[in-house]
Amino acid sequence: MSAAPRCDRAFFTTDAITLARRLLGQRLVRIERGQRRACIIVETEAYLGTHDLASHAANGRRTPRNEAMYAIAGTSYVYFTYGMHHCFNVVCGRINEPAAVLIRAAEVTEGEGLMRARLPEARRASTPTRDLCRGPGRLCRALDIDRALNCIDLTTSDELWIERVRRRCVRSSAIGVSPRIGVDYARHWSLKPLRFFLHQSPCVSR
DNA sequence: GTGTGGATTATCT
């Protein structure tokens, strides 16, 4: 594990599309009981604001669940869905203007054994390493991210943060763009090109 | 390789 500076407030303080691209290639770090897990982010989705009908904050909806989306850039937003999965987002934009980036997939670099231990016994050994953080629910399971980590400050937390392992954004030609996944209910907003991923990564979902 | 449906429950209407 090479030393790298933690992403600071300025890194997160931008619009969701910019942050979604900026996060690609950066390192997500989780410390639990003194043990470190890490992975390189390879897939993200931008959720833009109250006008974005696919966002939990669509039409200005503000509830206990999505309260974190209204917080300062660099705050975590972790929610529970489909009765069994957690999803991890990084809040961006201005305070009271809900925008966030969903972290959809990553490539494991540290703590693979700890991640495998979270799988059911039957699949613990047979699951390919590239699948451990391939998908937003799998990523949260592998890193043991749940609502205890909702609404924390990623610039100061000692449990979860992002390290800036690359100074500049990945070049555009290396980034694939597509519609977001699983938001068919959002009418024309489901078709907008707001999913970003590294072409060359085997750890991108679908 | 593709496609389909079921799991399972917090959250909101």
Add this chain to the structure above:
DNA sequence: GATAATCCACACC
């Protein structure tokens, strides 16, 4: 009461 920013197993090709 309905829905969900998903995943998995199984059928079939």
